Amino acid sequence: MRPRERVEAVLNFTQPDRIPVISPFQGFWAIVASGLKVTEAFAVPSKAAESQIRMLEMAPFDGLEVFWDWLTPAEACGCKVVFPEEGNPATMDTAIKSLSEVDKLEVPDIRRHARSMDDLNLATHLNKRLCMDRFTYITLVLPFTLAGELRGVEKMMLDILKKPAELHPLIEYSQKVLEEYLKFANDTGVDGIFWCDPVASAGLISPKQFRSFTMPYEKSLLQKTREADLKALLHICGNTSDRLDAILEISPDLMSLDCAVDLTKAMKALYGRVPIMGNVSTTDLFLGKPDDIRAASKSCMKSAGMRGFALGAACDIPIGSPIENVKALCNSVLEKDT
Numbered sequence: 001m002r003p004r005e006r007v008e009a010v011l012n013f014t015q016p017d018r019i020p021v022i023s024p025f026q027g028f029w030a031i032v033a034s035g036l037k038v039t040e041a042f043a044v045p046s047k048a049a050e051s052q053i054r055m056l057e058m059a060p061f062d063g064l065e066v067f068w069d070w071l072t073p074a075e076a077c078g079c080k081v082v083f084p085e086e087g088n089p090a091t092m093d094t095a096i097k098s099l100s101e102v103d104k105l106e107v108p109d110i111r112r113h114a115r116s117m118d119d120l121n122l123a124t125h126l127n128k129r130l131c132m133d134r135f136t137y138i139t140l141v142l143p144f145t146l147a148g149e150l151r152g153v154e155k156m157m158l159d160i161l162k163k164p165a166e167l168h169p170l171i172e173y174s175q176k177v178l179e180e181y182l183k184f185a186n187d188t189g190v191d192g193i194f195w196c197d198p199v200a201s202a203g204l205i206s207p208k209q210f211r212s213f214t215m216p217y218e219k220s221l222l223q224k225t226r227e228a229d230l231k232a233l234l235h236i237c238g239n240t241s242d243r244l245d246a247i248l249e250i251s252p253d254l255m256s257l258d259c260a261v262d263l264t265k266a267m268k269a270l271y272g273r274v275p276i277m278g279n280v281s282t283t284d285l286f287l288g289k290p291d292d293i294r295a296a297s298k299s300c301m302k303s304a305g306m307r308g309f310a311l312g313a314a315c316d317i318p319i320g321s322p323i324e325n326v327k328a329l330c331n332s333v334l335e336k337d338t
């Protein structure tokens, strides 16, 4: 089987020739691991593209992201974002200072936001190079997380408690912005969108708050992704064990689980309905040894079995993770006793 067919088998719950391995988020790691600075990668997108190809030769993922700049919508909406030389971009100043300013926010014209267009052109270029063989996707945040960037996550957490009704218009605005990105994503030719909601985990909101502030927006955007003939993949950081029933209702084409989630229990809850990906610890990828990664990968594969499962890191592969560890993740699926 070719790598992309292997990933498609997982999404369809058919038997692949072996378990596929998907990064799921390797973009920034690959830039730095290839010897490039993050700032250089943004200044010269062709260098960023080459960094991904070079690292893919060493760490041959079956599926990978070709658009990793998930905070670009926040900048397009007016946030001030900084770019460290060897780190992920970070929002330094929010787009709004109070919820009363939401009415003044306009959905940005993406064509006039240079960084977004560079990212999309890069995704198109990488997809052309890789799509015959690999399963490719764009990584974007979901409305609740984008709202957190525009407002500030701590302030948004207080809004949930103090002004819940006033918070929804900000999330609705974020949804409209992301629907625009979805339209452009469709033109890049990728197979899917990896929608991420790092702010929607049990560490920050309760299952009840998840159902109110996150779930309806996730559900709608994932549905629109499928209507655009793209696969709708979902990642939520942290522990999602207490909201697997809601994830079943959202019904993504693939659910990427963080390492705080027990894979055996998640497989039991979602099997046959939602394919699962996970969940080798990113701390181990950063700090551990190749043997640790092999053992963790083997344990994941043993818990999950051959159908409806892809091996992958539990979240972003951290910048600075040794290549030997990432290679060990990729090679684990080739070992005979798995």
Ligand SMILES: [Zn+2]
Pocket: 198, 235, 236, 237, 238, 258, 314, 315, 316
């Ligand atoms: Zn995560």
